[in-house]
Amino acid sequence: MHESDSTKSPTVPEPIAVIGMSCRLAQVKDPRAFWHMLREQRHGITEVPEDRWGPWADDLAETGARLGGFVDDVDHFDASFFGISPREAEMMDPQQRLTLELGWEALEDARLTPAALGRNRTGVFVGAISGDHAALVLRGGPALITQHTMTGVERGLIANRLSYHLDLHGPSMTVDAAQASSLVAVHVAVESLRSGECDVALAGGVHLNLSPESALAAARFGGLSPDGRSYTFDARANGFVRGEGGGLVLLKPLSRALEDGDHVYCVIRGSAVNNDGASEGLTRPDTDAQEEVLRHAYRRAGVDPSTVAYVELHGTGTPLGDPIEAAALGAAFGPAEQREGPLLVGSAKTNVGHLEGAAGITGLIKAALSIKHGELPASLNFEQPNPEIPFTELNLRVVREATAWPGSEGPRRAGVSAFGMGGTNCHVVLEQAPASTEAENDPAPVQEDPAPPVIPLLVSARDTDALSELATRLTDLTDHLPQDRDLTDLATALTTTRTLFEHRAVALTTDPTHATHTLTALANHQPHPDLVTGTADLTGPIAFVFPGQGSQWTGMAAQLLDTSPVFAQTMRACADALAPHIDWNLHDAVR
Structure with missing residues (x-):
């Protein structure tokens, strides 16, 4: 050589x-x-x-x-x-x-x-x-x-x-x-x-x-x-x-x-x-x-x-x-x-x-x-x-x-x-x-908040036994998650990057320790005040209906239209979909 x-x-x-x-x-x-x-x-x-x-x-x-x-x-x-x-x-x-x-x-x-x-x-x-x-x-x-x-x-x-x-x-x-x-x-x-x-x-x-x-x-x-x-x-x-x-x-x-x-x-x-x-x-x-x-x-x-x-x-x-x-x-x-x-x-x-x-x-x-x-x-x-x-x-x-x-x-x-x-x-x-991907893989700890948000962890499986097994695996993950790291990334992954099956549970959590306790209850088929279980109907699309019962006021969405590109884009899509069926303008109505 x-x-x-x-x-x-x-x-x-x-x-x-x-x-x-x-x-x-x-x-x-x-x-x-x-x-x-x-x-x-x-x-x-x-x-x-x-x-x-x-x-x-x-x-x-x-x-x-x-x-x-x-x-x-x-x-x-x-x-x-x-x-x-x-x-x-x-x-x-x-x-x-x-x-x-x-x-x-x-x-x-x-x-x-x-x-x-x-x-x-x-x-x-x-x-x-x-x-x-x-x-x-x-x-x-x-x-x-x-x-x-x-x-x-x-x-x-x-x-x-x-x-x-x-x-x-x-x-x-x-x-x-x-x-x-x-x-x-x-x-x-x-x-x-x-x-x-x-x-x-x-x-x-x-x-x-x-x-x-x-x-x-x-x-x-x-x-x-x-x-x-x-x-x-x-x-x-x-x-x-x-x-x-x-x-x-x-x-x-x-x-x-x-x-x-x-x-x-x-x-x-x-x-x-x-x-x-x-x-x-x-x-x-x-x-x-x-x-x-x-x-x-x-x-x-x-x-x-x-x-x-x-x-x-x-x-x-x-x-x-x-x-x-x-x-x-x-x-x-x-x-x-x-x-x-x-x-x-x-x-x-x-x-x-x-x-x-x-x-x-x-x-x-x-x-x-x-x-x-x-x-x-x-x-x-x-x-x-x-x-x-x-x-x-x-x-x-x-x-x-x-x-x-x-x-x-x-x-x-x-x-x-x-x-x-x-x-x-x-x-x-x-x-x-590359360094850029490593930074994304290891995000900086979130700042402490006196009132941490409630984060939903969606778990789904083909049957209840599989749901329990998945919850057990998730507890190993949350049990090793630092307390100064929130659960948003995990919640996003569970909701958007996994196939969603009919048997479902939602664990409402605020920190890794609380998540572990809630998921442990699910793994053991036990009730928990912050755990919701049920079976989803996968035969049709999902629609969100806002009946107007609650505290609303004129122009309540105007600030979102000005500050959130995603919200504004979605509103434009809704306005375009409604336009052939109504004689008024959706954007004028919300402002």
Whole structure:
């Protein structure tokens, strides 16, 4: 490799904004919970659920497959929410069902509704490699095959079903590039956005370990850690531990995101994909190919690698893979004299296991959260450096404890790597969101008011149980909201950026503590003086009628007409609508 390989590209494509995200991981239900796990240095590795392997349990008891990062209740799914019949839902790959849930949650996180997207060109790109559900269904023989089997087991439907149920008309594809799949899906989504093929994109991956056959295959392949821990870059590195779950990010060109006032976690500056080619073995990583994909990603991004503080590793914790990945990083990111300090590295696999087809998106979400919060969580299980990795020579350092983002000049930058066992390598370059969006994301505390306003928090769901569950989730949010921060932003988001369903409740609140108490009552199906519940009729439009019973006076709206552009514009629209039906002027009447 030559030094010129790392120079900036003459034309740098527009950054892509990450405006929403969702994830479901071992003992983690959303990005907020994932961040708490990372900061608290916890992991989600447990014994396999009792109902997972069935009669194969004895065969797997003495292998690394007995431990893993398992998602709770993979068999639970609210089919009616998506308008799916129980019979069809039963035959659907749980990865399809999980993708539907993650897609909806990513839109909500971005404060968008499916209706807001309309029939625009929204793309869906989902990495997935597991065929466990198909194996289980087909193992049952002809009696289990129904009219829903084909759509239930086809892997392409993982992405297509999300496009169908949200009425999204952009590209829709399931990407299989082995363990690099979900990060490659992000790369493809970025390229689709930059080419104008789609306007918005959902990208990521899902992976569930449902079949004992696939668990035994992984064990006999020889890559699993016998003690169920990933010792990434540690001297004890002895294999990976399987994880499951998934994640999606919602992407939009940065210029559009800024114009629309979107919340931006970070931006994707560039990415690259390649393959090892005819290396020393089909499943053996190749240092040169990994180095080249890193250099290519930073050339395309127009980013000097020496300005990157952190890389989220593929980091499987295998004796073979870790030293190869370290050597490629050291070569691509330059010697010590070109950097302010060593390149910091870590791996989310030490927390939630190796999600295989969804491994890359897990690492990307971790890196995006780290950039947003300006903090690097510890990479677990690192005590003694791997003697096969010359850390000082390569100028690398594993993050052993939570630390503030290093450096003070320039935007925070990080890289994310994912490598497939067949030689596909992918790297994505992330950067801190522009300062203007960060200011919007963290508004200044409101001034104290001796008489705080009453703020309505509107909660809606398909049924009362879902209403209760949503209230529980909201209490976690309000419980951590500072007392000097009002609830207006939350109230606005609940009313204008979520799909409104028929079962509803309104919590009338004045501060975060009061909101928590009121929402707790709703969560527990209990009455509260500041809580109103009911069922809305969604069959017709809403009309506001002012009967004139109360204290009114001539000209009471005149000041609003002069001072509020929104009110004046609405009054003009009303006057124009009434004009054909009346012989008087609305503006003259209110003045």
